[in-house]
Amino acid sequence: MEIFFLPIAYLIGSLSSAILICKLLRLPDPRTKGSGNPGATNVLRIAGKKTAAAVLLLDALKGFLPVYFASTTLHFNLLWQGFVALAAVIGHIYPVFFGFKGGKGVATFLGGILALSWPLGVMLLAIWLVMAKLFHYSSLAALTMAVLSPFLGLLFYRPVVVVPIFLMAFLLVYHHRSNIMRIATGKESKIGSKS
Numbered sequence: 001m002e003i004f005f006l007p008i009a010y011l012i013g014s015l016s017s018a019i020l021i022c023k024l025l026r027l028p029d030p031r032t033k034g035s036g037n038p039g040a041t042n043v044l045r046i047a048g049k050k051t052a053a054a055v056l057l058l059d060a061l062k063g064f065l066p067v068y069f070a071s072t073t074l075h076f077n078l079l080w081q082g083f084v085a086l087a088a089v090i091g092h093i094y095p096v097f098f099g100f101k102g103g104k105g106v107a108t109f110l111g112g113i114l115a116l117s118w119p120l121g122v123m124l125l126a127i128w129l130v131m132a133k134l135f136h137y138s139s140l141a142a143l144t145m146a147v148l149s150p151f152l153g154l155l156f157y158r159p160v161v162v163v164p165i166f167l168m169a170f171l172l173v174y175h176h177r178s179n180i181m182r183i184a185t186g187k188e189s190k191i192g193s194k195s
Contacts, residue, residue: 002070002080006087009066013091013108016098017058018043021051031101035189039103041138044192056107063088063111071115078116078157082164085112089168093175104175106142109168113149117156124149136190139179146172 018030018038027047030038034045040059044052063085070076070084089109095102110128114121124145131141146169153162182188 013088014095059107060111067115
């Protein structure tokens with residue numbers, strides 16, 4: 001049963017909130033404006049706080065709902081719940097409905113972790129908020145959260161359950177590699193910047 005639910009989680013993750021909401025509101029396609037990334041941070045640049053908040057919430061729900069359903073209805077163990085979260089994140093990053101070119105998976109990752117373990121999710125969200133407040137870089141906040149997530153996961157689980165968390169963190173870091181270069185050269189846009 002577990003293996004058959006993973007494609008469903010992937011398809012849910014493949015629904016790009018940024019693209020769909022911008023299309024619904026007749027706004028520019030986020031893939032063609034700002035950073036070109038179909039995620040909440042770029043939607044904030046091109047459409048404002050309310051639209052970005054809607055994208056953020058829906059992207060988080062793409063991770064949260066499949067894991068919550070896998071836990072409460074399908075009664076998957078924690079390891080399989082983690083792989084359900086991973087499938088949703090992969091869907092967000094490589095969406096089948098949008099040419100396999102999606103966002104960076106941060107909100108979907110957080111949503112999945114919150115469903116998997118709310119204490120871990122709250123800790124990671126707090127890390128993101130603190131880093132964003134201190135440095136005003138969404139990417140740096142996401143990178144810090146991703147790198148710390150497997151280590152914090154060890155506080156709650158035996159090592160094998162941390163495997164999907166590590167894989168999600170790896171994907172997040174890998175898809176932020178251009179941001180890492182811009183941070184290093186001082187060219188990264190800050191939160192709320194129009195560029």
